[in-house]
Amino acid sequence: MKSRRRDAIDGALALLSVLLVVQMWLLTAALEADLAGHHEAALPGAVLSGLLFAACVALGLLAERVHARHD
């Protein structure tokens, strides 16, 4: 049981890392587009980044909850 919980936390952390890499890419792509004069890309970039952040928070909370039960 204990190891399954740990697996769940590890899985959540791995997914969090992947989402973070996507968010980093999104930031650089939005910046590049903005510098190139495509200002219309800024809004979808910010919305998507917000969604990714929300997903990260959800995963963090999930890991925290599993952790709390584990304690």
Place this chain on the structure above:
Amino acid sequence: MREPAWRTDFPVATGDERMVTRRQFSRFLLLTSLGMFVGNLWILVRSRFRRSAAYPELRVARVADVPVQGVKLFHYPGPDDPCLLIRTAEDTFVAYGQKCTHLSCAVLPKVAEGKLHCPCHEGWFAIDDGRVLQGPPPRPLPRVVLERRGEELFAVRIEGA
């Protein structure tokens, strides 16, 4: 051997101290994610509240000064902004900022080939609109908008800077 007294008084295991727990790691990831989101918001705010920069007008050349396929170097909008004026045909003039959009090397005109070349990392731009044809530059060259008034050419603003 007896334990030194400080060890019993301050029983800190350095190995444990340096260990990053999963909880700490997830907080670090969340904080970084928040940073990325704030970055994207900053780009959004910047793009919304961008005031269009006021560019000075500059007399660049007389039409007769630049032969067809000829090039003239000038500085616009400031003295540290080298630009290229190129006469691609009898009645066609184009002008671009000379700094490559990759790492700011000076681009060189290859008028006969219809391209501008950045020798630093083999970047190529199209001479008619400054778009990237090849290589690492991420954006087109900033284009200097020209106005022809009689026999004189004026730079009036920059697009894509």
